[in-house]
Amino acid sequence: MAVVALWLRYAAPSASRVLEGVELRSRDARFWIRGPRRAQSISEQVAIIAIDDAATQKFGHPLPRAVHAQLVEQLRQARASAIIFDVIFADKGQRPADDQKFAAACRQAHNVFLPFDDNSSRATPPDVLQKLENKLSYPLALPPTAQTLHLQPPIPPLFEAMRGGGHVATAADVDNVFRSAIVLLEAKAVYPHLALDAVRTKWGVAANEVKLRGEFLEVGSHRIGPLQQRPLSRSFQGQQVGQVVEQRTGTGWLVPLNFAGGHEVMQAITIPYLDVLAGRANDRIKDHIVIVGETATGTPDLRPSPFDAISREFFLGVETNATLIANLLNNDFLRLAPLSWAISATILMGLVAGLAATQLRPGYALLSILGAALAYSLLAMLTFATANFVLEMAGPMLSVVLSFGSLTVYRLIFVEREAREYAVALQESQTLLGQYVNERIAQELRDNPTARAEMLIGSRKEVTVIFSDIRSFTAWAERHSPEEVKARLDEYFPIMCEIVSxxxxxxxxxxxxxxxxxxxxxxxxxxxxxxxxxxxxxxxQRALGMLNDGWRRQKQEEFHVGIGIATGSAIWGSFGSSQHKLMPTVLGDTVNYAARLEAITKETGSAIVISENTYLAVKDRFETRSLGVIPIRGKSELQEIYTVL
Known part of the structure; x- marks a missing residue:
């Protein structure tokens, strides 16, 4: 079943997509359980400048670029370490003079980072593409995968004035929630995310010092990852009516984000645009990376995040990018467990479930499986909360359900036919054996599918075995006729069986x-x-005494019986062949031990000899006496045995 779970999780297209959604939701649940982190962990390094309703009401939408020029100058004077605009400037503004003012402010600040449009409606001309590559790409050797390029840089004055920049491409998961950031975009050349380029510059690392080693991105001494590759594409209108053409636009290298909280947490690091212009937030800007973005009502840049179910407000694009900046600076991205770990956990949990389902009674097996699943879930939560490490949940839990469910169904349903046949056979044997099998046992086997399943499949139990033997019976039988032997046993066995059964x-x-x-x-x-x-x-023994009294009166020889009792583990089940079925029995060392204890009764002169385990279970209810530590044939260690007085 673990193999089936792995196939469903990773190979079956439809099931894999559904299970990937389940896995992602389990990651969201871990965010919810962990709860929001202190906003201070972000606010000490990052600030969001909100183009909010107040700013758009005062200046209009979009804000004039002359106003952005004032903002950049104010941020320069407040000594922001980097200024990022999460706003596309691919088209000229309404007033060319404003574009020049904005460009002049960016040039003077020398720490402004602007995005290029990676989803432009226009194909990228070769000369523009060359300029983008020369200024913004990282010299990483990755195989080109893009079939079409729709990249549009900021207008020339801003492109020349900015310190750096990058893409702001996004990639949602299968459930349309944004949990990761594309730190690298391969689109013929390799481009960094806007936030990555700003942080790289803050670290003082040159673009040619950035290396991609396996699944990790090395930016100087900083290591980011492991990264995940994801193909990126966009849809185009085909030549025919209603035709949609999907074309590859490149490859994204994603890193899972470690969200500090929902929208309300990000509000703690958000500063109104007008407050910055008025110089009322300089102390919150100094030495910070600031990112300017849209937060006004009606902004289309909304991105569902893991905390949306709690905050009930979608994340804004600028807040997602601020989270990426904070994760880069703190080096606290989520780290997904390797695929080999996920496969191992899936197999292990499947084995645990299978063993529980086959070795324990269904009730105990269910409790054991729930305990194992809870323990694994707690481990996953602990590693997430303390180490930002994400253990796979969907595969292991699916393996548990499939393994336990299928084996339990087999035990409780598919063995019913054989169990019913056995119940019929048992009733027949009850008729043959008379009182040797009591009614409660027969009723239990008829009515309890669990008892039947355990008997048919086999199970390990702690039992107490009694073994009685008539002393010197062989010699007695040799001295009597077969009819006398049968008559004596027919008198003896029913009484003994009635007592036991x-x-x-x-x-x-x-x-x-x-x-x-x-x-x-x-x-x-x-x-x-x-x-x-x-x-x-x-x-x-008391019943035997009464029988002996009667035999003495009839001037017949008496019987003397030795009884050995042992308590311990044994295997219970039906053993035999399909042609020659046997009655159910117990097997194991405990059975052999009981027989050996019965043999010890002859040596010790005791009528009843019990094992140490039996003694420990009954010592407060019966008067007993130790017979000492006696070596028992077949036992490597010495055993203390007892007699019951």
Missing amino acids: DDYEGYIDKFVGDSLMGVWNVIYEQPDHAERAVRAALSM
Whole structure:
């Protein structure tokens, strides 16, 4: 079942997509459980300058670029470490003079970073593409995958005046939630995210010092990743009516974001545009990377994030980019567990579920599986909250459900036919054996599918086994006719079986010649199984005394019986072949031990000998005496044994 879970998780297209959504939602749940982090962890390094309703009401929308020039000058005087505009300036403004003012302010500040439009409606001319590559691309050798390029840089005055820049491309997950950032965009050349280029410059790392090593991006001494590759594309109207053409626009290298919280947390680092212009926020700007973006009502740049279910407000694009900046500066991105870990966890949880389903009763198995699933979930939550490490949840939990569910269904449903056949056989055997099998046992096997399944499939249980044997029976039988032997046993066995089966609700496992073997705690739970066995042994000795009284009066030889009792683990189930079915029985060392203890009764002169485990279970209810530590054949260690007085 673990293999099926892996196939569904990673290979089956439709199922894989659904399970990927489940996995992503489990990651969201971990964000919710962890809760928002302190805004201070972001506010000490990053500030958002909000182009809010107040700014657009005062200056109109879009804001005049002369106003942006004033903003840049104010930020320069406030000593912002980097100024990022999360605003596209691919087209000329309404007033060319304003463009020049804005460009002059950017040139003077020498720390302004502007985005290029990566989804322009216009194809990129070769000369423009060359300028973009020369100024903004990183010299990383990645195979080109783009079929079409629609990149549009800022207008020439701003393009020449800006310190750096990058793309602001986005990539939603299968459920249209934005959880990752595209730090690198391969579109013939390799372009950084706008935020990455600003942070790289702040770190003092040259573009040619940026290296991509395996799944990690190295920016000087800073290591970002592991990164995930994702193909990027856009849809075009085809030549025919209604035709939609999908074309590859490149490859994105994504890193999962570690969100500090929802929209309300980001408000703590947001400064109104007009406050900055008025110089009322200089202390919140000094030595900060500031990012200017749209927050006004009606802005289309809304991006669902993991915290939306709590905050009930979508993240803004500028807030997502501010999160990327903070993650870069703090080096606290989420780290996804390698695929090998996910596969190993899926197989391991499937094995745990399978073992529980086959070795334990369904109720206990369910509790065990729930405990294992809870433990794994707690581990996943702990690693997420303390180490930003994301363990796979969907695959392992699916493996648990499939393994436990399929095996439980098999045990409780598909074995029903064989179980019913066995119940019929058991009723027939009850008729043959008479009182040797009590009604409760038969009823339990008829009505309880769990008991039938355990009996048919096999299960390990703690049991108490009683083994009784008539001493010197072989010699006695040799001195009597077959009719006398049968008559004597027909008188002896029913009484002993009634004590074991009816009086103390044990299961008559088998008869071996003159020996009788009974067992407790196999078909239904008997917490006091050891006590029942000892009481049955005492009753058997008393009943034998009454039988001997009668035989003495008839001037017949008496019987003397030795009884061995052992408590421990044994395997319970039906064993045999499809042609020759056997009655269910118990197997294991505990059974052998009980038989050996019965043999010890002859050496010690005791009627009943019990094992140490049995003694520990009944010592407060019966008077016992230690027979010492005696070596038992087949046992490597010495065993202390006891007799019941």
